[in-house]
Amino acid sequence: MAKHKAPEILATSVVAQSRLFTVEAMDLRFSNGEERTYERMKPSNRGGVMVVPVTAQGDLLLIREYCAGTERYELGFPKGLIDPGENPQQAGDRELKEEIGMGAHVWTPLKQIVLAPSYFSSTMTLFLAQDLYPERLVGDEPEELEVVRWPLQQAEELLTHLDFCEARSITALMLAVRVLAKEA
Incomplete structure (x- = not known):
């Protein structure tokens, strides 16, 4: 199985926010040069x-x-x-x-x-x-x-x-x- 290097985070920004949730966009560059924007719930560090x-x-x-x-x-x-x-x-x-x-x-x-x-x-x-x-x-x-x-x-x-x-x-x-x- 090929090992992948974690992509480089180029930028993050808040794209939506409510009382409970914050949606964050992450601009990423993968090791092969491909760039993509992913969206995720901003980490709360609270399990x-x-x-x-x-x-x-x-x-x-x-x-x-x-x-x-x-x-x-x-x-x-x-x-x-x-x-x-x-x-x-x-x-x-x-x-x-x-x-x-x-x-x-x-x-x-x-x-x-x-x-x-x-x-x-x-x-x-x-x-x-x-x-x-x-x-x-x-x-x-x-x-x-x-x-x-x-x-x-x-x-x-x-x-x-x-x-x-x-x-x-x-x-x-x-x-x-x-x-x-x-x-x-």
Whole structure:
């Protein structure tokens, strides 16, 4: 496989901005002399976390929340941004407490993923959380989230559920199932 030298960044500029997002144009020169302009979300240097909580009874805990992108309620795992001063596990613990009212004593990192590396640099750290205990923190959600218990033994059926279609949640589930199978 050929090794490529990273292209030279000739210039960057902001082409669009909203309250949440900044779109940046990057003028690049590749090692073969070709020049192109790429657009990307300007890096925020703030990662995110997603947590697959599993109860002692062998249930996955999911949340059902409204998603503006699909304009419907979706099933997924607790997730959120890492606040300044937090590490990924601390952010995951906070998100669990805010979104499902549980903390966890046992944390297993699953993988750090990137949603769409051509357009985003933000990473999301996926965790498996076990040995859960009740503790609630106030979150920033506009409405109370519905917590859905799903038997881990029926993970295959969850993959075909119409409301469970977020790629990050599917990835987290598959990685968690693999780790849990090794523990069994």
